Amino acid sequence: MSGCFLVGVAISHDAHNLSHAFPNTSERLDGAVSVRYLLCPRAGTLAFGQGSPLTCRVLLSAGAVKGLFAFTPHAFSMVMLMADFLPLFALGAILMEAGMGRAKGATHSFVKGMVALSVGVLVGALSGSWREALLCGTAALLATVGLGDRITLIAAAVLAAGIAVAHRILVVTDRAFSSAGAFNLPEALAGWAPVQKWLAIYWLPDYAALWSVHALAGGAALGALMVTGPRIGRYLRNGQPAAMPAHNLPMAGIGALLLWVGAQAFSPPLWQGASVSAFSALLTALLWTRWRFGKTDPSFAFTGFWSGLIAGIGSGVSFLPSLAVGVVAGVVAVAFSLALDQRFVDDPVGIVAAEGVAPLLGITGQWFWGEASWGLGVISWGVAVLAGFVMAQCLGGLLRAFGVLRPVPADELAGVDLRLYGIVAYPEFELREA
Numbered sequence: 001m002s003g004c005f006l007v008g009v010a011i012s013h014d015a016h017n018l019s020h021a022f023p024n025t026s027e028r029l030d031g032a033v034s035v036r037y038l039l040c041p042r043a044g045t046l047a048f049g050q051g052s053p054l055t056c057r058v059l060l061s062a063g064a065v066k067g068l069f070a071f072t073p074h075a076f077s078m079v080m081l082m083a084d085f086l087p088l089f090a091l092g093a094i095l096m097e098a099g100m101g102r103a104k105g106a107t108h109s110f111v112k113g114m115v116a117l118s119v120g121v122l123v124g125a126l127s128g129s130w131r132e133a134l135l136c137g138t139a140a141l142l143a144t145v146g147l148g149d150r151i152t153l154i155a156a157a158v159l160a161a162g163i164a165v166a167h168r169i170l171v172v173t174d175r176a177f178s179s180a181g182a183f184n185l186p187e188a189l190a191g192w193a194p195v196q197k198w199l200a201i202y203w204l205p206d207y208a209a210l211w212s213v214h215a216l217a218g219g220a221a222l223g224a225l226m227v228t229g230p231r232i233g234r235y236l237r238n239g240q241p242a243a244m245p246a247h248n249l250p251m252a253g254i255g256a257l258l259l260w261v262g263a264q265a266f267s268p269p270l271w272q273g274a275s276v277s278a279f280s281a282l283l284t285a286l287l288w289t290r291w292r293f294g295k296t297d298p299s300f301a302f303t304g305f306w307s308g309l310i311a312g313i314g315s316g317v318s319f320l321p322s323l324a325v326g327v328v329a330g331v332v333a334v335a336f337s338l339a340l341d342q343r344f345v346d347d348p349v350g351i352v353a354a355e356g357v358a359p360l361l362g363i364t365g366q367w368f369w370g371e372a373s374w375g376l377g378v379i380s381w382g383v384a385v386l387a388g389f390v391m392a393q394c395l396g397g398l399l400r401a402f403g404v405l406r407p408v409p410a411d412e413l414a415g416v417d418l419r420l421y422g423i424v425a426y427p428e429f430e431l432r433e434a
Contacts, residue, residue, distance in 0.1 A: 314362020
């Protein structure tokens with residue numbers, strides 16, 4: 001037997017789902033005991049997308065095993081410290097937002113991101129799990145990405161707290177829905193049996209935090225961007241968008257690379273395929289913008305890279321599906337961001353496409369390549385996106401009613417950094433509007 005194993009961590013996931021996922025195998029586990037680890041030999045080939053049918057089904061079927069990661073004895077310490085990659089992912093998101101925004105609000109954008117991350121981590125820490133605290137903080141941070149210098153620190157903290165609570169609720173809901181077929185309903189709820197059966201068939205359990213972090217944050221970001229409104233000067237009197245180019249694309253590029261490295265925290269074997277998707281999406285976005293605008297657009301390319309990374313996490317480990325999903329994600333990221341721009345949703349980072357739409361592209365790739373039944377997971381994605389959107393809309397409406405959602409227009413025009421902190425991110429330069 002090979003010395004390389006696949007370890008799947010199934011958090012409070014009943015063994016019934018494993019037997020449902022592997023009807024043709026001899027695995028039989030006690031249904032009264034939660035499955036914590038599943039060891040499969042020869043899973044080291046998953047790094048290249050050439051796993052056996054059994055290991056592929058472990059990874060890509062109805063989410064029976066969550067948080068998958070491959071390891072050798074020499075890399076055991078990396079596995080145990082897997083959560084340590086999440087801060088890199090969070091830092092990448094903060095740098096992407098700061099680089100894509102305005103120079104006169106770069107410091108505030110960075111501070112706002114740190115505030116959102118801190119609030120989310122503290123809320124998540126109440127669960128008693130450090131990894132859950134980091135996941136909670138990451139979801140809270142991503143929900144505020146794109147708002148930049150047009151949101152106050154108070155509003156960022158409140159929004160982050162709300163999304164952190166929504167994350168915890170979604171995690172609990174996912175566990176309940178994932179085991180919907182593993183328990184009998186009380187007689188008083190017998191009428192809900194069809195719903196229970198439907199959930200058992202079509203609900204795709206949360207794997208690699210695809211729903212509880214990414215889809216949730218994508219929906220929340222859309223709701224927050226809509227309720228906050230565009231940056232002052234983003235649209236002309238005739239409704240056409242005015243150019244507000246990113247002030248520091250190298251910073252955004254460094255952020256994109258940190259996102260790629262940090263994404264290992266969600267699932268290293270899936271990260272292999274996600275890397276293929278991310279880099280193919282980057283190249284596709286460069287070619288697409290060259291054809292669309294007559295010149296390549298690095299900012300759209302970074303958005304495409306992020307979208308391909310998340311879509312790849314959702315699509316699996318095989319090379320060709322990951323490559324195809326990345327190509328589609330590169331085009332969709334650009335097209336979707338432009339469509340939002342035409343509808344007065346000012347999303348300079350492309351966070352809605354990268355975190356909201358990309359998970360759907362990933363599971364669609366599974367449907368197309370026959371790795372999951374058609375329709376599996378769309379309900380999970382829809383519930384997560386809707387939960388984030390509603391939470392952000394409600395909290396944003398309350399904050400706007402109390403007048404604490406956005407800085408005053410004079411501060412935003414003069415530069416939030418200078419007005420709030422008395423210093424700008426680039427004191428050695430004279431900052432002017434483009």
